[in-house]
Amino acid sequence: MDDLDLLDEQVTENKEVPQVVKTLSILSIVGNSLWLLIFLIAAFYVLAFASAFGGLAGGLFAGFFAIAAIIFFLILMLHVLGLIAAIRMMNGSKGAFILYAVTNGLWSLLCLMSAVNDRQDNQMFSVFCGLVSIGFIVMLGIQMKNMPIKK
Secondary structure, three states: OHHHHHHHHOOOOOOOOOHHHHHHHHHHHHHHHHHHHHHHHHHHHHHHHHHHHHHHHOOOOHHHHHHHHHHHHHHHHHHHHHHHHHHHHHOOOOOHHHHHHHHHHHHHHHHHHHHHOOOOOOHHHHHHHHHHHHHHHHHHHHHHHHOOOOO
16 A cells, blocks of 8 residues: 555656657547547438428428437537547646546447447447547546646
């Protein structure tokens, strides 16, 4: 137990953002940008389908498409906030980790919950995405003690 206390006490005051945090932030920026692009394309597809299909059904499925649009908007905002948090962490903001952990934690929860659905063909991909997001949260959380202290 004393060894763990010694490790926590040996935190040195850094002037720069650790290279590991920069690398993980860049990978997170790339990942959030890709998911943002995928969901943006899917949202435009759903909205175009709703526009074309809305005339055929006489507005019968308008509520379904409205709910789908709201869900896509919320997922897009989740990735935008994750992107902002990753950029701020790369620039040295310790406080951005909380926003990053919340947004990626929600994304991980959505991925893992979607894997529970028995009718889904790509359960392993959902589990993989959820576990990778959790891994990024853990790795960045471990590195937060090495972040520079802003005065």
